[in-house]
Amino acid sequence: MSTTRARILAVALVAAAGATAALVVTTSSRGAKPPPRSVYLARARAICHEYGRRLDRIPPIQDPTLLGNVIEATDEALPVLKEQAARIRALTPPNELRTRIARFFTLTDRSIETLQAVREAAKNLDSNNVGTELIRFGEQSAAAKRVGSSIGYRC
Numbered sequence: 041m042s043t044t045r046a047r048i049l050a051v052a053l054v055a056a057a058g059a060t061a062a063l064v065v066t067t068s069s070r071g072a073k074p075p076p077r078s079v080y081l082a083r084a085r086a087i088c089h090e091y092g093r094r095l096d097r098i099p100p101i102q103d104p105t106l107l108g109n110v111i112e113a114t115d116e117a118l119p120v121l122k123e124q125a126a127r128i129r130a131l132t133p134p135n136e137l138r139t140r141i142a143r144f145f146t147l148t149d150r151s152i153e154t155l156q157a158v159r160e161a162a163k164n165l166d167s168n169n170v171g172t173e174l175i176r177f178g179e180q181s182a183a184a185k186r187v188g189s190s191i192g193y194r195c
Contacts, residue, residue, distance in 0.1 A: 074134045081192045084128050088195035091124035104170045107162040114159035121152055140191050147184035154180055 074080070098116045101109060125148060133141050154177040161169035188195060 074132050077134045077137065077192070080131060080134050080137070083131055085194050087124060087127045087131075088193060091120055091127075092195060094120050101174070104174055105167050107165060107167060107170065110162040110170055111159060114155055114162070118152070118155060118159065121155070125149075125152070137191055140187060144184055144187040144191060144193075147180060147187060151177055151180035151184055 075083075095117060098113055098120070099109075101113050104110055125145070129145070154173055158170055158173040158177060161167075161173055185195075
């Protein structure tokens with residue numbers, strides 16, 4: 041895998057973290073009165089910041105043919121991304137953002153599933169699928185990031 045692809049993966053991991061955070065917001069608790077947009081976004085951004093620091097400590101995948109590194113990176117990143125998503129989903133979003141947040145979380149969930157597929161391919165010593173799935177993960181993460189930006193997330 042080229043350096044460009046490795047950089048795309050690193051960016052995708054960061055984007056996935058942000059996307060996951062936004063996805064969590066969509067399916068938040070149902071009974072609470074929604075906060076104003078500014079309050080909601082401040083809370084979501086705080087969660088993104090907290091988890092972003094944790095994700096930044098995970099070394100990016102430089103060479104997807106080094107399957108041990110792929111497994112190590114995905115083993116570290118997946119629990120953080122899932123936890124971040126859960127924390128943001130626990131927030132009650134403003135009604136006017138619910139549709140976009142739902143779309144964001146759909147895209148985020150797909151990117152996390154694809155990252156899990158990367159991990160499984162690496163565990164099965166399938167370097168071809170590792171590369172293919174990493175590219176797909178990058179595309180999905182970028183799509184989630186675009187929707188997240190339209191919501192006001194800064195993850």
